Amino acid sequence: MAQSDSQIYCFFQGEFVPLEEAKVGVMTHALNYGTGVFEGIRGYWNQEAQELFIFRLRDHYLRFLKNTAMMFITVPRTADELVDLTLELLRRDAFTTDTYIRPLAYKSSEQIGVSMEGVRDAFTLFAVPYGDYVPMDRPLTLGVSSWLRSDDNSIPGRAKVTGNYVNTALAKNEAVRNGYDEAVVLNRNGYVVEGSAENIFLVRDGVLITPSVADGILEGITRDTIIRLAQEELRIPTVERNVARTELYYSDEVFLTGTGAQVATVGSVDGRIVGDGKAGPITSSLQSLYFDIVKGRNPKYMDWLTPVGAGRGIRAAPAPIS
Numbered sequence: 001m002a003q004s005d006s007q008i009y010c011f012f013q014g015e016f017v018p019l020e021e022a023k024v025g026v027m028t029h030a031l032n033y034g035t036g037v038f039e040g041i042r043g044y045w046n047q048e049a050q051e052l053f054i055f056r057l058r059d060h061y062l063r064f065l066k067n068t069a070m071m072f073i074t075v076p077r078t079a080d081e082l083v084d085l086t087l088e089l090l091r092r093d094a095f096t097t098d099t100y101i102r103p104l105a106y107k108s109s110e111q112i113g114v115s116m117e118g119v120r121d122a123f124t125l126f127a128v129p130y131g132d133y134v135p136m137d138r139p140l141t142l143g144v145s146s147w148l149r150s151d152d153n154s155i156p157g158r159a160k161v162t163g164n165y166v167n168t169a170l171a172k173n174e175a176v177r178n179g180y181d182e183a184v185v186l187n188r189n190g191y192v193v194e195g196s197a198e199n200i201f202l203v204r205d206g207v208l209i210t211p212s213v214a215d216g217i218l219e220g221i222t223r224d225t226i227i228r229l230a231q232e233e234l235r236i237p238t239v240e241r242n243v244a245r246t247e248l249y250y251s252d253e254v255f256l257t258g259t260g261a262q263v264a265t266v267g268s269v270d271g272r273i274v275g276d277g278k279a280g281p282i283t284s285s286l287q288s289l290y291f292d293i294v295k296g297r298n299p300k301y302m303d304w305l306t307p308v309g310a311g312r313g314i315r316a317a318p319a320p321i322s
């Protein structure tokens with residue numbers, strides 16, 4: 001049911017409740033031990049079409065279900081059922097602005113002890129109006145973090161587990177305290193992994209390069225999108241390989257990709273200007289392709305979008321969070 005008020009809903013304990021009523025107890029396993037798995041999904045409001053388009057919604061849920069299985073968290077729904085549930089939530093929320101969607105599955109029993117055996121699972125889902133995650137009106141400044149990415153055999157970064165984000169939080173916080181917009185995280189072998197919540201791409205002599213999936217990255221859906229667009233639209237293949245820290249300084253272009261950061265130009269790394277400090281030609285081409293597609297302006301890629309569709313109530317757009 002569409003609402004005309006400003007109520008934001010949350011799917012919690014099997015029903016839609018006002019977001020402020022969705023609360024967990026302090027003894028919850030996931031709160032104490034980081035045993036949750038989440039997704040970050042974006043919806044883009046298209047004013048002309050009066051439609052909210054969700055980008056690669058089903059792909060996010062396919063990744064989510066792999067990640068929950070990795071953590072022995074049972075979500076008793078298929079990807080298609082999760083898509084339907086998300087659309088139902090968004091029809092209730094009736095946002096007419098860009099939106100961020102957060103599914104979260106977690107170990108929910110309230111008990112002491114880290115074992116996950118016999119611990120109950122829960123699933124929750126909410127969405128909020130959302131603007132830019134990183135500044136988009138200027139190139140970003142990056143600093144290489146002193147915090148190394150946890151090894152795949154310690155805490156697998158690919159799994160999008162809540163506990164992993166301690167590593168991310170330390171890296172991002174250090175970068176911000178040092179005056180940078182974002183962190184670049186290295187792995188134990190000294191190779192570049194990614195940003196705190198973004199994958200990273202370099203352009204050197206017209207070649208697109210990104211760290212490989214064996215380097216400890218999160219296998220980003222935006223990363224996959226960019227690799228496909230570069231190949232399909234620009235005829236530029238992407239080389240997936242180890243990337244040394246100093247290669248960032250020597251690159252012609254560097255950019256970050258992620259649901260939050262979208263496709264963000266990097267202007268400098270550790271105070272060294274990348275290229276001429278502005279978005280280079282390949283970054284710019286990929287940015288315009290990406291934003292046209294996610295906003296529903298490129299008919300060729302409409303399969304990547306799920307329209308929220310009928311049932312929407314009209315509601316004034318809240319100010320995006322920046």
Ligand SMILES: Cc1ncc(COP(=O)(O)O)c(C=O)c1O
Nearest residue numbers: 197198199218220221222258259
């Ligand atoms: C650590 C990390 N790397 C990369 C990404 C980018 O992934 P995606 O493009 O699927 O949002 C994210 C964002 O979710 C992330 O948290």
